[in-house]
Amino acid sequence: MDAADIERKVRSGERLTREDGIALCGCDDLAWLGGLAHQVRSRHNGDAAYFAVHRSLDVSAGADVEEAVALATGPAVEGVTELRLSTDAGTEWSRLPRTVRELRAALPEGCALTACTMRYGGAGEPVDQAACVEQVLRLRELQDETGGFHVFVPQLQDGPRGATGAEVLKTFAVARLLFDNVPHVAVDWALHSVQTAQLVLQHGADEMAGRVVDEESEAAQDADALTREDLLDLIRDTGFRPVERDARHGVLHTYEGPDPQRRETPQPMRV
Numbered sequence: 001m002d003a004a005d006i007e008r009k010v011r012s013g014e015r016l017t018r019e020d021g022i023a024l025c026g027c028d029d030l031a032w033l034g035g036l037a038h039q040v041r042s043r044h045n046g047d048a049a050y051f052a053v054h055r056s057l058d059v060s061a062g063a064d065v066e067e068a069v070a071l072a073t074g075p076a077v078e079g080v081t082e083l084r085l086s087t088d089a090g091t092e093w094s095r096l097p098r099t100v101r102e103l104r105a106a107l108p109e110g111c112a113l114t115a116c117t118m119r120y121g122g123a124g125e126p127v128d129q130a131a132c133v134e135q136v137l138r139l140r141e142l143q144d145e146t147g148g149f150h151v152f153v154p155q156l157q158d159g160p161r162g163a164t165g166a167e168v169l170k171t172f173a174v175a176r177l178l179f180d181n182v183p184h185v186a187v188d189w190a191l192h193s194v195q196t197a198q199l200v201l202q203h204g205a206d207e208m209a210g211r212v213v214d215e216e217s218e219a220a221q222d223a224d225a226l227t228r229e230d231l232l233d234l235i236r237d238t239g240f241r242p243v244e245r246d247a248r249h250g251v252l253h254t255y256e257g258p259d260p261q262r263r264e265t266p267q268p269m270r271v
Contacts, residue, residue: 025129037173037204049240050207100148115151121162151184176204190224
């Protein structure tokens, strides 16, 4: 791997190639890789770490376009401001531009199609980093064609058992470096664990994705939910400034940043 050439491309904003992505996947220096991804993350979003309310919609292989459009009219009724497209390696990619265009036209006012997701990993098997590169590049091409996405959300299959910590950090860092035409990368704490999600914020991601509730009693009934105050503390604890956003990444509320009296980084995680 020509590390100096990749660093030059990242600094200048030049698009990385498929070969660059494969080379990055072979890199075991997570500090260097995470540092590059953090440069891109900071270029896009400064010290902000976002969160929002969302709903996912499956557009994987066999999913019907008309059915997807019909389902897209429901989320806003329940106060959801964002619709996330979820796909996998078996998806017929040639039909996705039509799906994106029709969904954007069908969404109710106040609800936006802003995110795409990628499933990766699986318990007992190493993450296929080359397959992740291919999926990211396909989504990058789709974004070039449609411009429909604001957020990319890698989703770990089988929860925290689906990959090692090092594999998760590498997947997010490489995705942030390759997916140059989407401004935001989000990590779902329910799929990756809260501690891993904090580290991912330091390896390219700029958003914490998951169920947010206002009452402790609600969080107690849902193991995957966090209260707003707990989420704010977790973001600050990682060294970032919490920002609540709307469906188009407009700022709804900016919260105070990290308390300088608290530790600057989360507790070490074994990877």
